[in-house]
Amino acid sequence: MEAHNKRLSDFEDLLNADVIDYTELSKKCFQGCPDVKGMRSLSWKLMLYYLPQKKTEWDDALNKQRRAYKSFIEEMIIKPGSEVKMEDSVSDHPLNPNPDSQWSQYFKDNEMLLQIDKDCRRLYPDLVFFQSATEYPCLRLTQSVNGLENLRKRVENTFLESHTVSRDRHGITKMHCTRRRGNSSNEFHTLGEGEEAHWEVVERMLFIYAKLNPGIQYVQGMNEILGPLYYTMATDPNKEWAKHAEADSFYCFTNLMAEIRDNFIKSLDDSLCGIGGNMHAVMRSLQNYEPRLHQRLMNQSIKPEFFAFRWITLLLSQEFQLPDVLRIWDALFSDKHRFRFLVDICCSMIILVRKDILQNDFAGNMKLLQNYPPTADIESIITTAAQLRQQ
Structure with a gap:
């Protein structure tokens, strides 16, 4: 117990220093980060170079990055035609064959989004965390503010219904509607209105990453890399850190992918x-x-x-x-x-x-x-x- 307390004390001293000693922190982390007081979350942010070495620079760096991530959401997760003038909406419509059409890009994004959604829904199925609701949902998306679109609903709406017309023996015409995909009525089981599961947050980060990195986009398995990162950030006992887990995880993931992306x-x-x-x-x-x-x-x-x-x-x-x-x-x-x-x-x-x-x-x-x-x-x-x- 004494050795354990000494180890926690050493970690706290390192993380509370005005200037982080990366060499010493790496040595300590190699032996395992303590799973208390958000020490692993903070240590990973430092070792993945998301936070600068000087503690006095943290607030400015975090505010800048988090604002930038918010702008990514507002610019990239939007339905075409929701913020255009009337004359523009006439020229740019879902059937517009122009490859520069917003709708053309929207449908291409949907193909990628379907794979991201499929992978994120089954992320760590034995762990209840990813299926549970986050305390900090993106309200602008869950409430569809200013044309912003909830990705989960966007995926669900892409599965069109097929119609089968038949006549019974009395000559009455009947139409049967069935989903083209899915063997279970619970395939799209989700939380209540205004709520957002943690896997949906992971889905959004991967979608934005793919949009920002067209050279690699999304490759199956990236969800398995982002999942543990986000879990660590979102379960931070410090509410202020947990509140911004999405943006922080996104940048840690981006920095990590910069080092391992060649494998993908x-x-x-x-x-x-x-x-x-x-x-x-x-x-x-x-x-x-x-x-x-x-x-x-x-x-x-x-x-x-x-x-x-x-x-x-x-x-x-x-x-x-x-x-x-x-x-x-x-x-x-x-x-x-x-x-x-x-x-x-x-x-x-x-x-x-x-x-x-x-x-x-x-x-x-x-x-x-x-x-x-x-x-x-x-x-x-x-x-x-x-x-x-x-x-």
Whole structure:
């Protein structure tokens, strides 16, 4: 207990300093951020370079970023024709074939939005948090103010009804209406009017990110990266921080994606900086540290694409329970080499199931690596990875 209190005290001293010592903070975070008093939330904002080093600059930086994010919402989540003059609305309509038409872009955005919506609705299904209502909904969207459009309603309205006309034996014509998509009447189960689920907040951030980054847009899996970030910010016990969790999470996500986005760009898959290069780095590391284990996988033709692709791309967010994911990310964000430590973690994961791999056949090892034991000891994985790095 004394050691625990000392650790909390050291963290508080670091975070309350007038000038943040990034080197010392990284060392502390590598050992795990305390899950109290919003220390992890604040530490991540610092390690992802969202907050400046000098504490006196925080208020100005936060106000500027949060205002900018608000403007993104007002500019990008709006239905065409809601704020145009009458003569403009006549020339620009939903059937306008002009590629520069606002409606043309609107329909293209909808294709992307449908995928974002699908992924966000099933984000951490075993965790009630993302399905519950946020205390700080975007009222301008939930109330459809000034043409701004709720994305969830926008998605629901895109599923048109199909009509089947038939005649019964008495010659009476009947029309049957059915949804073209969805096997369950609860597919669009949502909260009450004016409320907003946390997954809807994640959806909005991903949509705005995609609009601001047309070169990459949205790729499946980005929701798994943003989810833990937003959860950490939104559950901050400091109400003022939690109130602005959406904007803060958005910028932390943007900064994080700037460092790992090459893993999501298909054209870079076979390059050294893309996902292919990172997967081969894992196997090279394994060959150096455990040549027999590496040879076993090679003999069974088990390629890193079969398991390491997801590990690396999603920063292990789908391999473990959320609390363990947060602990792993403490170590990843504190890595001064910016995610080179992820290669060591992946290698240590394989080494820690060494006995099983050497005994299993091809099917057994594929199942083991594609469904890594969720009850694995996270601290052992991180410790082993640190030892590999020192070697």
